[in-house]
Amino acid sequence: MFEKISQWFDRGNPQTSPDGKQCDHFECTLPAEHRAPRSRDQLERGQQDWLWFCLDHVRDYNAKWNYYQGMSEAQQLEERLSDVVWQRPSWPLGNQGQTKKLTAEFDDPLGIFEKSARCPQPHRLSNQQYQDMDLLGMSEGFSADDLTKAYRALAKQYHPDTNKSPDALEKFRAIKDAYERLKAHPFP
Structure with a gap:
């Protein structure tokens, strides 16, 4: 059962090279056992987007490969900041303005929120x-x-x-x- 489930996620993106594949490096005839991305835009898209190398050539390729190549400083910073939140949208926490707006639209027949909005909070000293x-x-x-x-x-x-x-x-x-x-x- 678990083997079948794991195969669902690996479809079209094998971790090992196809049988009989040779190293993509110029004039190398060793079997290709390690994959490497062609560019940052083609990551995780399938077998045709990967280069396959032997161990020595994949080490050389990875040492020279630069994910940020062709990006400006601003684009690099934007990419790093979006990676902090796993490339998902995020909003600032504690947005007090949004909370006040929600309580203003809330039907409050007892006037509980109205009282707290009108009473200024005492200034606390440190x-x-x-x-x-x-x-x-x-x-x-x-x-x-x-x-x-x-x-x-x-x-x-x-x-x-x-x-x-x-x-x-x-x-x-x-x-x-x-x-x-x-x-x-x-x-x-």
Whole structure:
């Protein structure tokens, strides 16, 4: 039974050469036992599209054969990227816009999806942001002006030109980095 099933998949594309086939290399009379593709466009199309070689000549042929020959850099990159997903179409994961559109078209008699769409999600702070706020002496709900005022006060206090403490430079850099990180993210 299994032999018959395996024969279905090998029809027209034998792994071994036809009986009596000689090597396709010029002036070689050895039996051809190994197949090699003629070009990248004719891969897996049947026996007539294969070259048959002896072991020595198939090694030479494979060493010189280049799948990407005749392709531009852009075509090569496109081919490699399509191979990542086995030459199948793919879509980005987590497409939030599509999800929102589906919930908008969904009949929601209880208004469950409507409530979640209207309620803004609270901004969650990272541990790093909490540490930066603690370093600058800030609490949640601060404004941009509060952040700037706290930074200026601490920068004056710990600036290495005015504070001769050995830890002043490290403290000043930490304050500056914390200020830059908090300034770059939305305010809580």
